Amino acid sequence: MTVTDDAQPSAATEYRLDQLQWLESESVHIIREVVAEFERPVLLFSGGKDSVVMLHLATKAFWPAPVPFPVLHVDTGHNFPEVLAYRDATVERLGLRLEVASVQDYIDDGRLRERADGTRNPLQTQPLLDAIVEHRFDAVFGGGRRDEEKARAKERVFSLRDEFGQWDPRNQRPELWNLYNGRHRPGEHVRVFPLSNWTELDVWQYIGREGIELPSLYYAHKREVFERDGMLLSVGEFATPRAGETVSTRQVRYRTVGDMSCTGAVESDAADVTDVIAEVAATRVTERGATRADDRISEAAMEDRKKEGYF
Amino acid sequence: MPTLLRLATAGSVDDGKSTLVGRLLYDSKSVLADQFDAVERVSRDRGLESADLALLTDGLRSEREQGITIDVAYRYFATAERSFILADCPGHVQYTRNTVTGASTADVVVLLVDVRKGVQEQTRRHLAVASLLRVPHVLVVVNKVDLVDYDEATYDQVAAQVQQTASSLGLSDVTTVPVSALVGDNVVEPSGRMPWYTGPTVLGLLERIEAVGAPHSEPLRFPVQLVIRPQSAADERFRDYRGYAGQIASGLVRVGDEVTVLPSGRTSTVAGIDTADGELTEAFAPQSVTLRLDDDVDISRGDLIVTSRSVPAVTQDVEGTVAWLAEHRLVPRTKVLLKHGTRTVQAMVQAIGGRLDLDEARLRAADSLELNDIGHVTLRLASGIAAEEYLHSRAGGSFLLVDAQEGTTLAAGMVGDALLATAAP
């Protein structure tokens, strides 16, 4: 550009967003579309890093107004206490309404039965779907990312669920340009994934750049653990060592936080976000492969759960 | 911090698309150990000697069972220079639907051609779709050169054929690379087996290609998503706040700019550009921001804020090209919803002007459109939109047709006669 007048920007400026700015802008656009087009959105908030980043993006999307929807936690009853404390503090700080759907309640009154392997992650589907119906939520924000897993790689940003909450991977709406189609019939709802295009590394780099606080167990700490199926499980109420499993105190951190009985820690010295970014960048195993027993059961474990209505 | 580039793959079955994508992921070290172990295990179970990289991209169970890919899958890989979002589009089932979807957001289409077969009907169609969707760059991977003994003359012939076809479809920026996806020649690492080829590798090209146009060369278009009015905000300062939230679709906005609000045509001046991180003096596409205007104009979702230096016409009559994606056929007098930017209006398909023959890249007479057809339609809208030629603006010229009852997405639409532009010699 040779001519420069007041109305023209200087040619020297580079009008280009870096990767994180681009992703942030896309996610903010998605979150705003939902609020503009749906009547009763809700955001799934577990205190896990993806849901924390998603909520952070929501606060930015509506600033200076408050986040205009409640958050929902599907509580397995097997939570890390640090994560629950973090959840409550965050909800309080942002002035949000928190709904809790409790797996424990379902087990107590017999609507669900404990699985033989003790894992409660798959049991979350029913309470989640019931809460959606009860509160008549029509859009449900989830923190799923397409890089997490094969079935998720095919997920839309706006993903329609039928009246039974089911996902039909063979019958998804095409998603064109940035024109999202959120229309649905009564009884149906839409799962929305604002972090679809983020990778695990993006999430961590963004947490670093934005200075987002996380539950402490994402960072290295000393913990009593024992090894089971190649995973380090935390000794506690929900996971007790069996005969032959020895307990030791190790320096660990968590890459995902979920059901304590099946979420493994990894040995790590990464004490802050900079260390974690370096660790994730160099890592050779996916976060689900490393730390989620329930995803290792079969090649299609996630696909099957998603079809039934899981996150 | 690297920038992002969006890719879409295309190719006929067995040209080696999955192998190429697997190679890109593997050689760029984006495949983690547990994913690779799974691939090795399955490869062994199937009696293969080495890991079949194509398995890395098999997603759903039914796809693995049938050995085909059904739906667009998104993959992520990165180098020090760039991060890539790759829309992996299967070539056979629902081919138009998938390639149109992938191409709609792509900066680059990566198209595979088998060097032994040269340009096929499918190749031509994929190039036509890339042209129709105005994808800025096309990279044609001439694959399986190991099977012709890395012969220069054979490659040259195919490359020339590709260029000729591309230019007949109105594509100017098309690059070809000789590749063996299976062996890895020229995918990430340069090949020692083709001394006659001195150009960059596939990944080298992808790292170098310019992402889409510089924002300041286009006029400002800002579709309003919603109005932000924090009346109940605890903070006194924001009691009277009124801002218009949106993502800049094209161009650049600065505080003090004269703007026009469409469809009303009211004018105002930009008083502020807000983000949660603070005020900006200027912002550009594709930033998400909140604009404040000087006057208390009545603005709501679906309005379009544009620079007063270039104001598009608002019209209720739209001529467009659509890719029909629904099972049932489209006939004239069908009522639909049309979504353009953040505006959704009722529309009536008045007439069907013809169906595009992708093989010949010309329009044929037709009075209906079937699933996966691309055709020309005339639409009458219940209220006006600022429709711009897709040829000049991907953001201002794209729309969806949606079924009002079912809610399904019926068609991908592009304003203007994209067909003629494509078929022009």
Ligand SMILES: Nc1nc2c(ncn2[C@@H]2O[C@H](COP(=O)(O)OP(=O)(O)O)[C@@H](O)[C@H]2O)c(=O)[nH]1
């Ligand atoms: N010799 C040779 N075979 C290849 C090459 N690329 C792919 N193939 C083989 O071609 C077949 C089809 O490849 P695939 O990647 O599944 O094709 P897709 O259907 O396009 O995804 C497989 O048997 C591959 O091993 C190549 O560069 N050279």
